[in-house]
Amino acid sequence: MYKKMKLADTIRVAPDLLGKDVNESVKNALRHKLEGRIDKDLGAIVAITQINEVGEGHILVGDGAVYYDAVFEAIVFVPTIQEVIEGEVVETVDFGAFVSIGAMDGLLHVSQVTDDFMSYDGKNGRLVSKTGGRSLGEGDKIRARIVAVSINERDPRDSKIGLTMRQHSLGKMEWLEEARRPSAEKEE
Numbered sequence: 001m002y003k004k005m006k007l008a009d010t011i012r013v014a015p016d017l018l019g020k021d022v023n024e025s026v027k028n029a030l031r032h033k034l035e036g037r038i039d040k041d042l043g044a045i046v047a048i049t050q051i052n053e054v055g056e057g058h059i060l061v062g063d064g065a066v067y068y069d070a071v072f073e074a075i076v077f078v079p080t081i082q083e084v085i086e087g088e089v090v091e092t093v094d095f096g097a098f099v100s101i102g103a104m105d106g107l108l109h110v111s112q113v114t115d116d117f118m119s120y121d122g123k124n125g126r127l128v129s130k131t132g133g134r135s136l137g138e139g140d141k142i143r144a145r146i147v148a149v150s151i152n153e154r155d156p157r158d159s160k161i162g163l164t165m166r167q168h169s170l171g172k173m174e175w176l177e178e179a180r181r182p183s184a185e186k187e188e
Contacts, residue, residue: 043078106161
């Protein structure tokens with residue numbers, strides 16, 4: 001889920017950024033420091049949108065930079081258990097599919113794709129059902145539910161978001177459209 005948050009931090013403004021508008025310099029320094037970072041409590045910081053307050057600058061001996069206390073607004077992505085998300089499959093592997101859900105990727109394990117048994121077709125890079133004639137591959141749009149979240153802020157690539165599509169109204173968008181069509185259209 002995306003949230004707009006009001007945050008506070010002390011930011012170092014490098015000497016080469018001094019002499020310009022203070023708010024703009026602080027905003028640029030905050031963007032450089034925080035955007036793209038993952039915090040266990042906040043989630044993934046997507047964008048610094050607005051500077052609300054900038055305190056007086058402080059100079060430390062031996063450092064040419066100025067340190068400002070700033071209050072600012074940011075857009076963050078917080079994956080929440082039981083949240084229904086829509087995303088795009090970015091990679092399929094023998095154990096499942098990686099799905100881009102915005103600022104992070106989630107793993108859709110092969111056992112969580114459908115109730116049908118799915119196997120990996122390495123030649124075509126797809127997960128294929130044994131009996132239903134369904135497949136899931138790179139570029140497919142899906143709707144899933146988040147079932148597990150483990151954020152690792154030291155190494156964001158080790159963060160894990162578990163997904164499932166084995167519930168009502170979840171699955172590949174094409175499958176959901178098929179299920180919505182009247183039965184007369186399906187037979188044609």
